[in-house]
Amino acid sequence: MSLTVSPSLPTLDARLPQRRELLTEVPGPRSRELQERRDAVVPRGLVSSLPVFAEDVDGGVIRDVDGNSFIDLGSGIAVTSVGASSPAVAAAVGAQAGRFTHTCFMVTPYEGYIRVAEELARLTPGDHAKRTALFNSGAEAVENAVKIARLATGRQAVVAFDHAYHGRTNLTMGLTAKTMPYKTHFGPFAPEIYRMPMSYPYREENPGLTGPEAARRAITQIEKQIGAESTAAIIIEPIQGEGGFIVPAEGFLPTLAAWARENGVVFIADEVQAGFCRTGAWFASEHEGVVPDLITMAKGIAGGMPLSAVTGRAELFDAVHPGGLGGTYGGNPVACAAALATLETMRELDLSARARAIEAIVVGRLSALAEELGGAQGPIGDVRGRGAMLAIELVKPGTTDPDPESTKAVAAACLAEGVLILTCGTYGNVIRLLPPLVIDEQLLQDGLEVLEAALRGASR
Numbered sequence: 147m148s149l150t151v152s153p154s155l156p157t158l159d160a161r162l163p164q165r166r167e168l169l170t171e172v173p174g175p176r177s178r179e180l181q182e183r184r185d186a187v188v189p190r191g192l193v194s195s196l197p198v199f200a201e202d203v204d205g206g207v208i209r210d211v212d213g214n215s216f217i218d219l220g221s222g223i224a225v226t227s228v229g230a231s232s233p234a235v236a237a238a239v240g241a242q243a244g245r246f247t248h249t250c251f252m253v254t255p256y257e258g259y260i261r262v263a264e265e266l267a268r269l270t271p272g273d274h275a276k277r278t279a280l281f282n283s284g285a286e287a288v289e290n291a292v293k294i295a296r297l298a299t300g301r302q303a304v305v306a307f308d309h310a311y312h313g314r315t316n317l318t319m320g321l322t323a324k325t326m327p328y329k330t331h332f333g334p335f336a337p338e339i340y341r342m343p344m345s346y347p348y349r350e351e352n353p354g355l356t357g358p359e360a361a362r363r364a365i366t367q368i369e370k371q372i373g374a375e376s377t378a379a380i381i382i383e384p385i386q387g388e389g390g391f392i393v394p395a396e397g398f399l400p401t402l403a404a405w406a407r408e409n410g411v412v413f414i415a416d417e418v419q420a421g422f423c424r425t426g427a428w429f430a431s432e433h434e435g436v437v438p439d440l441i442t443m444a445k446g447i448a449g450g451m452p453l454s455a456v457t458g459r460a461e462l463f464d465a466v467h468p469g470g471l472g473g474t475y476g477g478n479p480v481a482c483a484a485a486l487a488t489l490e491t492m493r494e495l496d497l498s499a500r501a502r503a504i505e506a507i508v509v510g511r512l513s514a515l516a517e518e519l520g521g522a523q524g525p526i527g528d529v530r531g532r533g534a535m536l537a538i539e540l541v542k543p544g545t546t547d548p549d550p551e552s553t554k555a556v557a558a559a560c561l562a563e564g565v566l567i568l569t570c571g572t573y574g575n576v577i578r579l580l581p582p583l584v585i586d587e588q589l590l591q592d593g594l595e596v597l598e599a600a601l602r603g604a605s606r
Protein backbone atom coordinates (compact mmCIF):
# COMPACT_ATOMS: atom_id res chain seq x y z
CA MET A 147 0.00 0.00 0.00
CA SER A 148 1.34 3.40 -0.81
CA LEU A 149 0.49 6.49 1.08
CA THR A 150 0.25 9.66 -0.96
CA VAL A 151 1.18 12.72 0.99
CA SER A 152 0.10 16.01 -0.51
CA PRO A 153 3.15 18.30 -0.74
CA SER A 154 1.38 21.07 1.07
CA LEU A 155 2.11 24.73 0.60
CA PRO A 156 2.48 26.55 3.91
CA THR A 157 -0.30 29.14 4.19
CA LEU A 158 0.88 32.74 3.96
CA ASP A 159 -0.79 35.86 5.31
CA ALA A 160 -3.07 37.61 2.88
CA ARG A 161 -5.07 40.81 2.91
CA LEU A 162 -7.99 39.63 0.75
CA PRO A 163 -9.89 36.44 1.59
CA GLN A 164 -8.24 33.72 -0.51
CA ARG A 165 -11.36 32.28 -2.07
CA ARG A 166 -13.26 32.29 -5.33
CA GLU A 167 -16.56 34.13 -5.22
CA LEU A 168 -18.86 35.36 -7.97
CA LEU A 169 -21.41 37.95 -6.82
CA THR A 170 -22.64 39.12 -10.23
CA GLU A 171 -22.72 37.76 -13.73
CA VAL A 172 -19.35 37.92 -15.51
CA PRO A 173 -18.66 40.62 -16.59
CA GLY A 174 -20.70 42.53 -14.02
CA PRO A 175 -22.33 45.95 -14.57
CA ARG A 176 -19.34 48.10 -13.56
CA SER A 177 -16.98 46.08 -15.77
CA ARG A 178 -19.39 46.39 -18.69
CA GLU A 179 -19.49 50.14 -18.20
CA LEU A 180 -15.68 50.33 -18.16
CA GLN A 181 -15.56 48.12 -21.24
CA GLU A 182 -17.72 50.62 -23.12
CA ARG A 183 -15.42 53.47 -22.14
CA ARG A 184 -12.41 51.33 -23.06
CA ASP A 185 -13.81 50.56 -26.50
CA ALA A 186 -14.14 54.29 -27.18
CA VAL A 187 -10.49 55.11 -26.43
CA VAL A 188 -8.32 51.95 -26.50
CA PRO A 189 -7.61 50.19 -29.81
CA ARG A 190 -8.89 46.67 -30.47
CA GLY A 191 -5.32 45.64 -31.23
CA LEU A 192 -4.88 45.38 -27.47
CA VAL A 193 -6.87 42.52 -26.03
CA SER A 194 -7.36 41.27 -22.47
CA SER A 195 -7.92 37.70 -21.28
CA LEU A 196 -10.38 38.68 -18.55
CA PRO A 197 -13.52 40.65 -19.47
CA VAL A 198 -13.55 42.25 -16.01
CA PHE A 199 -11.59 45.17 -14.58
CA ALA A 200 -9.31 44.75 -11.57
CA GLU A 201 -10.01 46.57 -8.31
CA ASP A 202 -7.77 44.77 -5.81
CA VAL A 203 -5.32 41.91 -6.28
CA ASP A 204 -3.70 39.93 -3.48
CA GLY A 205 -2.11 36.49 -3.16
CA GLY A 206 -3.94 34.26 -5.62
CA VAL A 207 -7.08 36.38 -5.89
CA ILE A 208 -8.12 39.08 -8.37
CA ARG A 209 -11.09 41.08 -7.12
CA ASP A 210 -12.95 42.96 -9.84
CA VAL A 211 -14.84 46.24 -9.75
CA ASP A 212 -18.12 44.37 -9.13
CA GLY A 213 -16.74 42.53 -6.10
CA ASN A 214 -16.18 39.20 -7.84
CA SER A 215 -13.10 37.25 -6.78
CA PHE A 216 -11.24 35.23 -9.41
CA ILE A 217 -8.51 32.67 -8.83
CA ASP A 218 -5.39 33.94 -10.57
CA LEU A 219 -3.58 31.17 -12.43
CA GLY A 220 -1.74 33.63 -14.70
CA SER A 221 0.18 36.11 -12.49
CA GLY A 222 -0.10 38.76 -15.20
CA ILE A 223 1.97 36.41 -17.44
CA ALA A 224 4.45 35.14 -14.85
CA VAL A 225 5.12 38.53 -13.27
CA THR A 226 3.52 38.64 -9.82
CA SER A 227 5.27 35.61 -8.35
CA VAL A 228 5.39 37.30 -4.92
CA GLY A 229 1.79 38.51 -5.33
CA ALA A 230 0.53 41.72 -6.92
CA SER A 231 0.45 43.67 -3.66
CA SER A 232 3.25 42.12 -1.64
CA PRO A 233 3.61 44.23 1.54
CA ALA A 234 7.40 44.20 1.23
CA VAL A 235 7.27 45.42 -2.37
CA ALA A 236 4.60 48.03 -1.61
CA ALA A 237 6.64 49.39 1.31
CA ALA A 238 9.84 49.53 -0.74
CA VAL A 239 8.08 51.29 -3.61
CA GLY A 240 6.47 53.82 -1.27
CA ALA A 241 9.68 54.56 0.58
CA GLN A 242 11.70 55.03 -2.62
CA ALA A 243 8.98 57.14 -4.28
CA GLY A 244 9.05 59.41 -1.22
CA ARG A 245 12.79 60.04 -1.74
CA PHE A 246 13.06 60.22 -5.54
CA THR A 247 11.21 58.56 -8.41
CA HIS A 248 13.79 59.28 -11.08
CA THR A 249 17.11 60.90 -11.78
CA CYS A 250 18.04 58.88 -14.90
CA PHE A 251 20.93 56.55 -14.11
CA MET A 252 22.81 58.05 -17.06
CA VAL A 253 22.55 61.47 -15.42
CA THR A 254 22.80 60.84 -11.67
CA PRO A 255 23.44 57.28 -10.45
CA TYR A 256 22.05 55.74 -7.24
CA GLU A 257 22.82 52.73 -5.04
CA GLY A 258 19.65 50.71 -5.76
CA TYR A 259 20.83 50.02 -9.31
CA ILE A 260 24.20 48.77 -8.03
CA ARG A 261 22.52 46.54 -5.45
CA VAL A 262 20.30 44.93 -8.11
CA ALA A 263 23.39 44.31 -10.28
CA GLU A 264 25.19 42.77 -7.29
CA GLU A 265 22.22 40.50 -6.59
CA LEU A 266 22.01 39.36 -10.21
CA ALA A 267 25.75 38.64 -10.31
CA ARG A 268 25.27 36.33 -7.32
CA LEU A 269 22.01 34.69 -8.41
CA THR A 270 22.67 33.97 -12.09
CA PRO A 271 24.54 30.77 -13.04
CA GLY A 272 28.33 30.81 -13.25
CA ASP A 273 31.01 32.34 -11.02
CA HIS A 274 32.79 34.34 -13.73
CA ALA A 275 33.06 38.14 -13.59
CA LYS A 276 29.70 39.63 -14.58
CA ARG A 277 28.14 42.92 -15.51
CA THR A 278 24.47 43.92 -15.49
CA ALA A 279 22.61 46.59 -17.43
CA LEU A 280 19.00 47.39 -16.50
CA PHE A 281 16.14 48.24 -18.83
CA ASN A 282 12.33 48.38 -18.72
CA SER A 283 10.82 45.50 -20.68
CA GLY A 284 11.72 42.00 -21.70
CA ALA A 285 11.95 43.04 -25.35
CA GLU A 286 14.35 45.82 -24.46
CA ALA A 287 16.58 43.36 -22.58
CA VAL A 288 16.62 41.06 -25.62
CA GLU A 289 17.44 43.98 -27.96
CA ASN A 290 20.38 44.94 -25.78
CA ALA A 291 21.68 41.39 -25.40
CA VAL A 292 21.82 41.16 -29.19
CA LYS A 293 23.53 44.57 -29.46
CA ILE A 294 26.19 43.47 -26.97
CA ALA A 295 26.72 40.08 -28.65
CA ARG A 296 27.12 41.66 -32.09
CA LEU A 297 29.52 44.32 -30.95
CA ALA A 298 31.60 41.95 -28.82
CA THR A 299 31.94 39.31 -31.55
CA GLY A 300 32.06 41.59 -34.57
CA ARG A 301 29.56 39.18 -36.18
CA GLN A 302 25.99 39.77 -37.30
CA ALA A 303 23.90 36.60 -37.53
CA VAL A 304 21.52 35.75 -34.70
CA VAL A 305 20.02 32.29 -34.34
CA ALA A 306 16.52 31.88 -32.92
CA PHE A 307 14.30 28.81 -32.81
CA ASP A 308 10.95 27.54 -33.95
CA HIS A 309 8.19 28.47 -31.45
CA ALA A 310 10.35 31.24 -29.96
CA TYR A 311 8.91 34.36 -28.40
CA HIS A 312 11.19 37.30 -27.67
CA GLY A 313 8.97 40.40 -27.87
CA ARG A 314 7.10 42.90 -30.03
CA THR A 315 9.72 45.52 -30.95
CA ASN A 316 11.12 45.32 -34.46
CA LEU A 317 14.17 43.20 -33.72
CA THR A 318 12.33 40.99 -31.24
CA MET A 319 9.37 40.51 -33.62
CA GLY A 320 11.93 39.21 -36.06
CA LEU A 321 13.22 36.79 -33.43
CA THR A 322 9.70 35.67 -32.53
CA ALA A 323 8.45 32.73 -34.56
CA LYS A 324 4.68 33.01 -34.68
CA THR A 325 3.25 35.45 -37.20
CA MET A 326 -0.36 35.86 -36.01
CA PRO A 327 -0.93 37.98 -33.97
CA TYR A 328 2.62 39.17 -33.33
CA LYS A 329 4.12 39.89 -36.76
CA THR A 330 1.51 39.79 -39.51
CA HIS A 331 1.89 42.92 -41.71
CA PHE A 332 4.22 44.58 -39.17
CA GLY A 333 7.33 44.02 -41.29
CA PRO A 334 9.84 44.47 -42.75
CA PHE A 335 11.83 42.77 -40.04
CA ALA A 336 15.48 43.17 -39.11
CA PRO A 337 17.96 41.19 -41.22
CA GLU A 338 20.43 38.50 -40.15
CA ILE A 339 18.00 36.44 -38.09
CA TYR A 340 18.01 32.68 -38.77
CA ARG A 341 15.45 30.23 -37.44
CA MET A 342 16.45 26.72 -36.44
CA PRO A 343 14.49 23.60 -35.48
CA MET A 344 13.62 23.31 -31.79
CA SER A 345 13.53 20.23 -29.62
CA TYR A 346 9.79 19.74 -29.00
CA PRO A 347 9.47 16.21 -27.62
CA TYR A 348 5.68 15.91 -27.98
CA ARG A 349 5.74 16.95 -31.65
CA GLU A 350 9.12 15.57 -32.67
CA GLU A 351 8.85 14.36 -36.30
CA ASN A 352 11.62 11.96 -35.59
CA PRO A 353 10.41 10.23 -32.40
CA GLY A 354 13.19 8.98 -30.21
CA LEU A 355 15.53 11.81 -31.28
CA THR A 356 17.56 12.65 -28.18
CA GLY A 357 18.26 16.17 -26.93
CA PRO A 358 21.90 16.12 -28.12
CA GLU A 359 20.75 14.79 -31.51
CA ALA A 360 18.16 17.55 -31.82
CA ALA A 361 20.89 20.06 -30.96
CA ARG A 362 23.19 18.56 -33.64
CA ARG A 363 20.37 18.92 -36.16
CA ALA A 364 20.24 22.66 -35.43
CA ILE A 365 24.03 23.03 -35.26
CA THR A 366 24.47 21.38 -38.68
CA GLN A 367 22.04 23.86 -40.16
CA ILE A 368 23.81 26.77 -38.48
CA GLU A 369 27.15 25.58 -39.84
CA LYS A 370 25.78 24.98 -43.33
CA GLN A 371 23.52 28.01 -43.67
CA ILE A 372 25.34 30.71 -41.70
CA GLY A 373 28.76 29.52 -40.58
CA ALA A 374 29.92 29.75 -36.99
CA GLU A 375 32.35 32.53 -37.94
CA SER A 376 29.41 34.75 -38.95
CA THR A 377 27.20 33.86 -35.97
CA ALA A 378 27.09 36.42 -33.16
CA ALA A 379 24.59 34.71 -30.89
CA ILE A 380 22.16 31.92 -30.26
CA ILE A 381 19.13 33.10 -28.31
CA ILE A 382 16.81 30.59 -26.73
CA GLU A 383 14.21 30.35 -23.97
CA PRO A 384 15.30 27.41 -21.76
CA ILE A 385 11.59 26.62 -21.48
CA GLN A 386 9.66 28.29 -24.27
CA GLY A 387 6.82 30.47 -23.00
CA GLU A 388 4.34 31.89 -25.51
CA GLY A 389 5.29 29.11 -27.96
CA GLY A 390 3.68 26.49 -25.72
CA PHE A 391 5.69 25.87 -22.53
CA ILE A 392 7.96 23.58 -24.50
CA VAL A 393 10.63 21.84 -22.43
CA PRO A 394 13.37 20.68 -24.79
CA ALA A 395 14.63 17.11 -24.51
CA GLU A 396 17.38 16.63 -21.95
CA GLY A 397 20.78 17.48 -23.38
CA PHE A 398 19.50 19.88 -26.04
CA LEU A 399 20.45 23.08 -24.21
CA PRO A 400 23.84 21.90 -22.87
CA THR A 401 24.85 20.67 -26.35
CA LEU A 402 23.95 24.00 -27.96
CA ALA A 403 25.71 25.93 -25.20
CA ALA A 404 28.87 23.82 -25.52
CA TRP A 405 28.95 24.32 -29.29
CA ALA A 406 28.48 28.08 -28.82
CA ARG A 407 31.37 28.17 -26.35
CA GLU A 408 33.69 26.26 -28.69
CA ASN A 409 32.85 28.56 -31.59
CA GLY A 410 32.93 31.98 -29.96
CA VAL A 411 29.15 32.33 -30.34
CA VAL A 412 27.38 34.15 -27.51
CA PHE A 413 24.79 31.89 -25.86
CA ILE A 414 21.88 34.04 -24.68
CA ALA A 415 19.29 32.45 -22.39
CA ASP A 416 16.04 34.38 -22.55
CA GLU A 417 14.78 33.80 -19.01
CA VAL A 418 12.23 36.62 -19.18
CA GLN A 419 9.33 34.23 -18.50
CA ALA A 420 11.12 31.29 -16.84
CA GLY A 421 13.36 33.18 -14.42
CA PHE A 422 13.09 34.04 -10.73
CA CYS A 423 11.93 30.83 -8.99
CA ARG A 424 9.17 30.21 -11.53
CA THR A 425 10.50 26.79 -12.57
CA GLY A 426 11.64 25.72 -9.09
CA ALA A 427 15.11 27.28 -9.37
CA TRP A 428 16.30 30.86 -9.67
CA PHE A 429 16.77 30.26 -13.41
CA ALA A 430 15.56 27.50 -15.72
CA SER A 431 19.08 27.17 -17.18
CA GLU A 432 20.13 25.63 -13.86
CA HIS A 433 18.06 22.47 -14.36
CA GLU A 434 20.63 21.27 -16.86
CA GLY A 435 23.67 23.06 -15.49
CA VAL A 436 23.79 25.51 -18.41
CA VAL A 437 25.85 28.66 -17.85
CA PRO A 438 24.69 31.25 -20.40
CA ASP A 439 27.03 33.99 -21.60
CA LEU A 440 24.18 36.50 -21.34
CA ILE A 441 20.83 36.14 -19.57
CA THR A 442 17.82 38.32 -20.28
CA MET A 443 15.41 38.80 -17.39
CA ALA A 444 12.22 40.74 -16.65
CA LYS A 445 8.70 39.79 -15.47
CA GLY A 446 9.16 38.15 -12.03
CA ILE A 447 12.16 40.31 -11.13
CA ALA A 448 10.37 43.26 -9.54
CA GLY A 449 6.97 42.17 -8.19
CA GLY A 450 5.08 43.86 -11.00
CA MET A 451 7.14 47.01 -11.45
CA PRO A 452 8.60 47.38 -14.95
CA LEU A 453 12.24 46.33 -14.83
CA SER A 454 14.40 44.15 -17.04
CA ALA A 455 18.03 43.16 -17.03
CA VAL A 456 20.84 41.69 -19.04
CA THR A 457 23.50 39.98 -16.95
CA GLY A 458 26.52 38.23 -18.36
CA ARG A 459 30.21 37.89 -18.98
CA ALA A 460 32.16 41.04 -18.10
CA GLU A 461 34.32 40.83 -21.22
CA LEU A 462 31.27 40.94 -23.51
CA PHE A 463 29.83 44.01 -21.80
CA ASP A 464 33.21 45.68 -21.51
CA ALA A 465 33.66 45.53 -25.27
CA VAL A 466 30.93 48.17 -25.57
CA HIS A 467 32.16 51.76 -25.80
CA PRO A 468 31.09 54.30 -23.15
CA GLY A 469 27.61 55.60 -23.96
CA GLY A 470 26.76 52.59 -26.11
CA LEU A 471 24.07 51.33 -23.74
CA GLY A 472 21.31 53.19 -21.95
CA GLY A 473 17.80 54.61 -21.95
CA THR A 474 15.96 57.27 -19.95
CA TYR A 475 14.14 54.95 -17.56
CA GLY A 476 16.30 51.82 -17.51
CA GLY A 477 16.83 50.71 -13.91
CA ASN A 478 14.34 53.19 -12.54
CA PRO A 479 14.97 53.64 -8.80
CA VAL A 480 11.43 52.69 -7.75
CA ALA A 481 11.62 49.55 -9.89
CA CYS A 482 15.03 48.73 -8.39
CA ALA A 483 13.64 49.10 -4.85
CA ALA A 484 10.78 46.79 -5.84
CA ALA A 485 13.26 44.26 -7.25
CA LEU A 486 15.35 44.22 -4.07
CA ALA A 487 12.22 43.62 -1.97
CA THR A 488 11.04 40.95 -4.42
CA LEU A 489 14.33 39.04 -4.37
CA GLU A 490 14.42 39.23 -0.57
CA THR A 491 10.85 37.88 -0.41
CA MET A 492 11.73 35.06 -2.81
CA ARG A 493 14.58 34.02 -0.52
CA GLU A 494 12.62 34.43 2.70
CA LEU A 495 9.62 32.40 1.52
CA ASP A 496 11.77 29.97 -0.50
CA LEU A 497 9.58 30.47 -3.55
CA SER A 498 11.59 27.95 -5.58
CA ALA A 499 10.49 25.26 -3.12
CA ARG A 500 6.90 26.48 -3.38
CA ALA A 501 7.14 26.30 -7.18
CA ARG A 502 8.25 22.67 -6.88
CA ALA A 503 5.38 21.91 -4.49
CA ILE A 504 2.96 23.51 -6.95
CA GLU A 505 4.39 21.29 -9.69
CA ALA A 506 3.80 18.15 -7.61
CA ILE A 507 0.18 19.12 -6.92
CA VAL A 508 -0.70 20.25 -10.44
CA VAL A 509 1.12 17.55 -12.39
CA GLY A 510 -0.30 14.86 -10.10
CA ARG A 511 -3.86 15.99 -10.69
CA LEU A 512 -3.60 16.76 -14.41
CA SER A 513 -1.74 13.53 -15.23
CA ALA A 514 -4.46 11.56 -13.46
CA LEU A 515 -7.11 13.45 -15.41
CA ALA A 516 -5.29 12.85 -18.70
CA GLU A 517 -5.36 9.10 -17.94
CA GLU A 518 -9.03 9.25 -16.94
CA LEU A 519 -9.88 10.93 -20.26
CA GLY A 520 -8.16 8.27 -22.36
CA GLY A 521 -4.41 8.74 -21.95
CA ALA A 522 -2.59 9.03 -25.28
CA GLN A 523 -5.91 8.52 -27.12
CA GLY A 524 -7.64 11.26 -25.11
CA PRO A 525 -7.88 15.06 -25.44
CA ILE A 526 -4.90 15.84 -23.19
CA GLY A 527 -1.94 15.02 -25.41
CA ASP A 528 0.79 16.19 -23.07
CA VAL A 529 1.24 17.42 -19.49
CA ARG A 530 4.53 19.28 -19.15
CA GLY A 531 6.57 22.08 -17.61
CA ARG A 532 8.63 22.67 -14.52
CA GLY A 533 7.81 24.22 -11.17
CA ALA A 534 4.89 26.61 -11.51
CA MET A 535 5.33 26.95 -15.29
CA LEU A 536 3.04 24.10 -16.32
CA ALA A 537 0.86 23.30 -19.28
CA ILE A 538 -1.36 20.81 -20.99
CA GLU A 539 -1.62 20.46 -24.73
CA LEU A 540 -5.12 19.73 -26.06
CA VAL A 541 -5.55 17.58 -29.15
CA LYS A 542 -8.37 15.94 -31.08
CA PRO A 543 -8.82 12.57 -29.36
CA GLY A 544 -7.09 9.69 -31.09
CA THR A 545 -4.70 12.07 -32.90
CA THR A 546 -2.03 14.65 -32.11
CA ASP A 547 -3.91 17.30 -34.11
CA PRO A 548 -4.07 20.54 -32.10
CA ASP A 549 -7.48 21.51 -30.75
CA PRO A 550 -7.46 25.29 -30.35
CA GLU A 551 -11.29 25.47 -30.29
CA SER A 552 -11.65 23.29 -27.23
CA THR A 553 -8.69 25.11 -25.64
CA LYS A 554 -10.58 28.37 -26.02
CA ALA A 555 -13.77 26.76 -24.73
CA VAL A 556 -12.01 25.37 -21.64
CA ALA A 557 -10.46 28.76 -20.85
CA ALA A 558 -13.86 30.43 -21.25
CA ALA A 559 -15.55 27.82 -19.04
CA CYS A 560 -12.96 28.41 -16.31
CA LEU A 561 -13.45 32.14 -16.57
CA ALA A 562 -17.23 31.80 -16.22
CA GLU A 563 -16.59 29.90 -12.98
CA GLY A 564 -14.14 32.47 -11.62
CA VAL A 565 -10.79 30.99 -12.60
CA LEU A 566 -8.35 32.91 -14.80
CA ILE A 567 -6.23 30.64 -16.96
CA LEU A 568 -4.14 31.66 -19.96
CA THR A 569 -3.60 29.85 -23.22
CA CYS A 570 -0.53 29.83 -25.48
CA GLY A 571 1.22 27.77 -28.12
CA THR A 572 2.10 28.02 -31.78
CA TYR A 573 -1.13 26.13 -32.48
CA GLY A 574 -3.18 27.91 -29.78
CA ASN A 575 -3.92 24.61 -28.07
CA VAL A 576 -1.97 24.92 -24.83
CA ILE A 577 -3.45 25.79 -21.45
CA ARG A 578 -0.74 27.21 -19.25
CA LEU A 579 -0.75 27.56 -15.51
CA LEU A 580 1.34 30.31 -13.95
CA PRO A 581 -0.06 30.83 -10.46
CA PRO A 582 1.54 33.37 -8.15
CA LEU A 583 4.12 31.39 -6.17
CA VAL A 584 2.50 32.60 -2.94
CA ILE A 585 -0.85 31.03 -3.87
CA ASP A 586 -2.77 29.31 -1.10
CA GLU A 587 -3.04 25.54 -1.50
CA GLN A 588 -6.83 25.42 -1.04
CA LEU A 589 -7.25 28.08 -3.68
CA LEU A 590 -4.98 26.24 -6.09
CA GLN A 591 -6.86 22.98 -5.53
CA ASP A 592 -10.18 24.77 -6.08
CA GLY A 593 -8.86 26.31 -9.31
CA LEU A 594 -7.71 22.89 -10.52
CA GLU A 595 -11.10 21.38 -9.74
CA VAL A 596 -12.74 24.00 -11.94
CA LEU A 597 -10.20 23.37 -14.71
CA GLU A 598 -10.74 19.61 -14.46
CA ALA A 599 -14.52 20.01 -14.68
CA ALA A 600 -14.08 22.24 -17.74
CA LEU A 601 -11.82 19.65 -19.39
CA ARG A 602 -14.25 16.83 -18.62
CA GLY A 603 -17.06 18.97 -20.03
CA ALA A 604 -15.13 19.74 -23.21
CA SER A 605 -14.30 16.07 -23.79
CA ARG A 606 -17.96 15.02 -23.67
Ligand code: PLZ
Nearest residue numbers: 283284285311312313383387416418419
Ligand atom coordinates in the same frame (compact mmCIF):
# COMPACT_ATOMS: atom_id res chain seq x y z
N1 PLZ B 1 11.01 37.01 -23.86
C1 PLZ B 1 10.63 34.70 -23.13
O1 PLZ B 1 8.00 35.59 -22.53
C2 PLZ B 1 7.07 38.29 -22.87
C3 PLZ B 1 4.25 38.58 -23.94
C4 PLZ B 1 2.81 38.82 -24.00
P1 PLZ B 1 8.06 42.20 -22.68
N2 PLZ B 1 6.03 37.33 -22.86
C5 PLZ B 1 4.67 37.81 -22.74
C6 PLZ B 1 2.40 39.59 -25.22
O2 PLZ B 1 1.52 39.08 -25.93
O3 PLZ B 1 2.94 40.67 -25.46
C7 PLZ B 1 8.46 37.82 -23.22
C8 PLZ B 1 8.86 36.50 -23.02
C9 PLZ B 1 10.16 36.11 -23.35
C10 PLZ B 1 10.67 38.28 -24.06
C11 PLZ B 1 9.39 38.73 -23.75
C12 PLZ B 1 9.07 40.18 -23.98
O4 PLZ B 1 8.88 40.82 -22.75
O5 PLZ B 1 8.28 42.66 -21.27
O6 PLZ B 1 6.62 41.86 -22.99
O7 PLZ B 1 8.68 43.09 -23.68
